[in-house]
Amino acid sequence: MSDSLPPLRVDGRLERVRIATAEAGAEAIVVTNLTNIRWCTGFTGSFGALVVSADEAVLLTDSRYATQAPAQIEEGGADVAVHVDSAVVANGAAVLQAIPRVALEADDISWADQQRWAEAVQGELVATHSLITELRSVKDDAELVRMQRAAEIVDQTLADVAGLLVVGTTERQLAAALDDGMRARGASGPAYETIVAGGPNAALPHARPGDRAFVEGDLVVIDAGSVVDAYRSDMTRTFMVGAPDDTAIKIHEIVTRAQAAGVAAVRPGIEVGQIDAVCRDLITEEGYGPEFGHGTGHGVGLDIHELPAVRGGNTAILQPGQVITVEPGIYLPGVGGVRVEDMVVVTDDGCRPLTRSPKISLK
Amino acid sequence: MSDSLPPLRVDGRLERVRIATAEAGAEAIVVTNLTNIRWCTGFTGSFGALVVSADEAVLLTDSRYATQAPAQIEEGGADVAVHVDSAVVANGAAVLQAIPRVALEADDISWADQQRWAEAVQGELVATHSLITELRSVKDDAELVRMQRAAEIVDQTLADVAGLLVVGTTERQLAAALDDGMRARGASGPAYETIVAGGPNAALPHARPGDRAFVEGDLVVIDAGSVVDAYRSDMTRTFMVGAPDDTAIKIHEIVTRAQAAGVAAVRPGIEVGQIDAVCRDLITEEGYGPEFGHGTGHGVGLDIHELPAVRGGNTAILQPGQVITVEPGIYLPGVGGVRVEDMVVVTDDGCRPLTRSPKISLK
Numbered sequence: 001m002s003d004s005l006p007p008l009r010v011d012g013r014l015e016r017v018r019i020a021t022a023e024a025g026a027e028a029i030v031v032t033n034l035t036n037i038r039w040c041t042g043f044t045g046s047f048g049a050l051v052v053s054a055d056e057a058v059l060l061t062d063s064r065y066a067t068q069a070p071a072q073i074e075e076g077g078a079d080v081a082v083h084v085d086s087a088v089v090a091n092g093a094a095v096l097q098a099i100p101r102v103a104l105e106a107d108d109i110s111w112a113d114q115q116r117w118a119e120a121v122q123g124e125l126v127a128t129h130s131l132i133t134e135l136r137s138v139k140d141d142a143e144l145v146r147m148q149r150a151a152e153i154v155d156q157t158l159a160d161v162a163g164l165l166v167v168g169t170t171e172r173q174l175a176a177a178l179d180d181g182m183r184a185r186g187a188s189g190p191a192y193e194t195i196v197a198g199g200p201n202a203a204l205p206h207a208r209p210g211d212r213a214f215v216e217g218d219l220v221v222i223d224a225g226s227v228v229d230a231y232r233s234d235m236t237r238t239f240m241v242g243a244p245d246d247t248a249i250k251i252h253e254i255v256t257r258a259q260a261a262g263v264a265a266v267r268p269g270i271e272v273g274q275i276d277a278v279c280r281d282l283i284t285e286e287g288y289g290p291e292f293g294h295g296t297g298h299g300v301g302l303d304i305h306e307l308p309a310v311r312g313g314n315t316a317i318l319q320p321g322q323v324i325t326v327e328p329g330i331y332l333p334g335v336g337g338v339r340v341e342d343m344v345v346v347t348d349d350g351c352r353p354l355t356r357s358p359k360i361s362l363k
Numbered sequence: 364m365s366d367s368l369p370p371l372r373v374d375g376r377l378e379r380v381r382i383a384t385a386e387a388g389a390e391a392i393v394v395t396n397l398t399n400i401r402w403c404t405g406f407t408g409s410f411g412a413l414v415v416s417a418d419e420a421v422l423l424t425d426s427r428y429a430t431q432a433p434a435q436i437e438e439g440g441a442d443v444a445v446h447v448d449s450a451v452v453a454n455g456a457a458v459l460q461a462i463p464r465v466a467l468e469a470d471d472i473s474w475a476d477q478q479r480w481a482e483a484v485q486g487e488l489v490a491t492h493s494l495i496t497e498l499r500s501v502k503d504d505a506e507l508v509r510m511q512r513a514a515e516i517v518d519q520t521l522a523d524v525a526g527l528l529v530v531g532t533t534e535r536q537l538a539a540a541l542d543d544g545m546r547a548r549g550a551s552g553p554a555y556e557t558i559v560a561g562g563p564n565a566a567l568p569h570a571r572p573g574d575r576a577f578v579e580g581d582l583v584v585i586d587a588g589s590v591v592d593a594y595r596s597d598m599t600r601t602f603m604v605g606a607p608d609d610t611a612i613k614i615h616e617i618v619t620r621a622q623a624a625g626v627a628a629v630r631p632g633i634e635v636g637q638i639d640a641v642c643r644d645l646i647t648e649e650g651y652g653p654e655f656g657h658g659t660g661h662g663v664g665l666d667i668h669e670l671p672a673v674r675g676g677n678t679a680i681l682q683p684g685q686v687i688t689v690e691p692g693i694y695l696p697g698v699g700g701v702r703v704e705d706m707v708v709v710t711d712d713g714c715r716p717l718t719r720s721p722k723i724s725l726k
Contacts, residue, residue: 064569104474111477111490112469127474176546183539206427 005149005229008142010042011077014057016135021052026103026126028053028096030117033108035302036132038230042076043069049088050080051095057081058095060088089113093120103128130307137299137307138321143231144345144354147300147323150187150233151343151354153226157181158237158357165239167216171196171209174222182226191225191232192304198241202337205294205329216242219252219336221329225304225343232304234325235355236341244362251288251330252338252362258282259340262296262326266318266344266351273314279328280312288330297325300343322346323354368512368592371505373405374440377420379498384415389466389489391416391459393480396471398665399495401593405439406432412451413443414458420444421458423451452476456483466491493670500662500670501684506594507708507717510663510686513550513596514706514717516589520544521600521720528583528602531576534559537585538572545589554588554595555667561604565700568657568692579605582615582699584692588667588706595667597688598718599704607725614651614693615701615725621645622703625659625689629681629707629714636677642691643675651693660688663706685709686717 017040021029031037031050038044040052041059045068048061057080061069066084073080083091096102099121104114106127118125139147161177175196182190197207199218207221214220218241225234238252262279276296283292295311300323308316310324318324327341340359344351380403384392394400394413401407403415404422408431411424420443424432429447436443446454459465462484467477469490481488502510524540538559545553560570562581570584577583581604588597601615625642639659646655658674663686671679673687681687690704703722707714 106475106478107473109474110470111467111472111474112492114474114477115469115490127478129475 006142006145007075008042008229009077010040011079013040013135014052014078014080017052017132018054020131020135021103021128024103024126024128024131026101026128027123028099029103029128029131030092030096030105030109031132032105032113033132036105036108036136039132039136039302041078041080042072044072044230045069049092051092053095053099056095058083058092060085060091062086089116089120093117096121096123099123101126103131105131133307136301138319139301139323139345140321143301144321144323146228146231147233147343147345148354150191150226150228150231151235151356153182153185153187153228154224154233154235155355155357156185157226158222158224158235165220165241166214167241168213170211170213171198171201172211175209178222178224182224187226187228189227191227191234195221195223197221197337199336200334202238203331203333203335204337205331205339214241217245217248218242219244219248219338221337221339223339223341230302232300232302233355234300234304234341234343235357236327236339237357237359238338238340239360240362247332248336248338249362251332254283254286254288255328255330255338255340256359256361258328259326259342262328263342263344263351263353266324266326266346267349268318268320268346270318271314272308272310272316272318272324273312275310275324275326276312276314279326283328283330291330291332292328293331294329297327297341299324318346320346320348369505369508370438371405371592372440373403374442376403376498377415377441377443380415380495381417383494383498384466384491387466387489387491387494389464389491391462392466392491392494393455393459393468393472394495395468395476396495399468399471399499402495402499402665404441404443405435407435407593408432412455414455416458416462419458421446421455423448423455425449452479452483456480459484459486462486464489466494468494496670499664501682502664502686502708503684506664507684507686509591509594510596510706510708511717513554513589513591513594514598514719516545516548516550516591517587517596517598518718518720519548520589521585521587521598528604529577530579530604533574533576534561534564534572535574541585541587545587550589550591552590554590554597558584558586558599560584560700562699563697565601566694566696566698567700568694568702577604580608580611581605582607582611582701584700584702586702586704593665595663595665596718597663597667597704597706598720599690599702600720600722601701601703602723603725610695611699611701612725614695617646617649617651618691618693618701618703619722619724621691622689622705625691626705626707626714626716629687629689629709630712631681631683631709633681634677635671635673635679635681635687636675638673638687638689639675639677642689646691646693654693654695655691656694657692660690660704662687681709683709683711
């Protein structure tokens with residue numbers, strides 16, 4: 001299926017990494033987060049470190065990747081040398097000789113590994129946070145094509161399995177049908193553990209599918225996404241099995257309205273926290289503020305949870321090309337819950353939803 | 364399915380952690396590896412830290428686990444208090460007041476988190492390595508029951524799908540049949556990404572299943588395991604599609620013999636590296652030493668790769684209750700490969716295989 005995808009090019013990304021590294025007060029960076037290494041170089045292996053200085057970039061990995069690493073780097077177009085040898089720290093330190101300050105990804109390197117680099121390099125180590133993940137939050141066209149397809153697959157699969165939303169189906173059966181269906185439609189797999197939560201389980205934002213069968217009157221939260229060429233999608237819809245009661249109708253309507261208001265608020269230049277505020281204010285005005293106990297959304301990309309965090313107080317400015325979810329919810333412990341979520345890409349003047357499954361009304 | 368499993372009890376484990384912590388030169392430890400926290404307390408959440416001092420043990424986690432954490436700890440029987448609050452480091456530091464040396468799991472804490480603990484605690488931080496994973500390597504009876512069942516499931520599932528070992532089946536189809544079959548037989552899932560590697564792909568020890576269909580004369584490496592109540596199994600067999608050629612017959616026979624010799628060598632009191640030597644010496648004598656490019660095996664348990672590492676030079680002493688794999692292989696680039704693997708538990712005077720699928724002969 002990937003034959004029909006436009007090629008991913010990574011050239012240009014290292015220049016942005018160099019600028020951000022300089023802004024962080026260092027002359028070089030050791031990239032240890034494997035997803036960041038992938039984004040910088042195209043290399044998908046499970047072991048390695050990437051050293052980027054002003055005039056050099058070297059991927060250090062072991063002999064398992066002697067063929068794969070140069071091939072993937074050539075395909076991506078980055079100017080990166082490959083050094084195949086399991087002594088990553090020693091070889092990396094050789095590249096970093098005489099560099100006064102070396103940035104490490106403090107959240108993505110163990111203390112033990114930090115100690116190894118500290119012993120091996122002459123320069124001072126500088127702890128950086130989110131340096132590359134901030135750059136990753138803005139997607140290019142080739143990335144967006146993959147995320148669009150991952151979104152279409154979950155849209156289509158959800159329609160395929162709608163017939164299972166009946167009394168007697170178990171959460172696990174419906175989740176398995178979604179996972180199998182997404183694979184059959186060309187996804188490499190689910191983007192995270194698919195959530196199907198019926199009845200009282202719908203009150204748990206992170207419920208795991210179990211053997212409970214749907215009964216008449218259940219709200220059913222379905223939170224699913226797929227992976228296409230490593231890029232992810234994320235969507236939630238809440239359905240009814242049988243006839244809804246007044247509470248179900250009410251909270252479903254409020255959440256759907258809050259979610260639409262949140263999506264309508266997405267545009268470049270605003271603080272990310274404003275999107276959370278739009279959703280939360282509406283739900284709070286309706287009296288369900290305490291029952292909306294999580295943030296409104298998150299960035300998506302190579303990881304299912306990326307920057308920016310769409311939560312109250314986040315003063316980061318939304319940028320075109322960022323992909324975020326908008327997913328308010330109301331959870332009534334012991335009773336049920338509703339969450340509605342779309343994944344949208346920020347455009348020059350607003351946003352474009354990538355997930356497009358219809359939103360039902362329970363009325 | 365877990366109703367029929369004997370209960371897992373974790374009481375007694377914290378005492379062993381306290382002794383090991385003292386041996387490492389600290390009066391308390393902050394456990395940040397979530398699998399280690401699970402082993403110590405029974406808690407299965409995705410966020411938390413466990414502080415263990417001589418007279419106190421406190422699990423720090425957030426409000427998502429306010430109900431789950433105390434329930435799981437009561438079920439496991441450990442004497443652990445639960446502190447529900449997202450300010451884990453601040454609350455953990457309060458427990459650690461006046462403790463002179465605090466151990467951190469250096470391989471399982473980020474540099475960023477180590478810096479947070481360093482700022483919050485008064486004592487000196489001591490980097491420890493493998494302190495709890497060494498304890499975890501010895502399994503108790505309730506753990507072994509789970510691993511035995513996980514092994515039986517892969518044995519049975521492999522027999523179920525044997526009919527797919529024919530010309531035209533793709534690697535991916537066979538891998539999916541194994542994954543589905545293991546779930547149908549009661550596993551919560553595969554223990555790792557199932558490997559089905561046919562023909563030239565069998566020469567890659569870590570091949571991922573692709574769309575290549577088996578052709579006459581393929582060696583097919585199947586490396587699969589299942590999960591039962593979080594405990595894993597791991598097994599490999601190599602089959603033929605159609606008639607084997609002389610090389611296939613020869614390397615299959617050598618690997619099978621080396622693997623049997625390795626299993627026969629397993630007994631308590633020997634150095635773990637000796638098992639590697641037994642397999643490697645036999646393969647080397649047959650002239651295929653360079654084509655056996657990985658270690659002979661590894662411990663298995665809650666993680667698929669645990670201590671001890673069954674590789675040359677490991678002078679750790681094998682102990683009763685440890686579960687290890689013995690999995691030599693021969694890989695001929697571009698041609699094919701053979702690997703045969705069993706998971707065995709070390710007994711008082713030898714070992715007992717947990718995986719029991721028959722070993723075929725190609726002759």
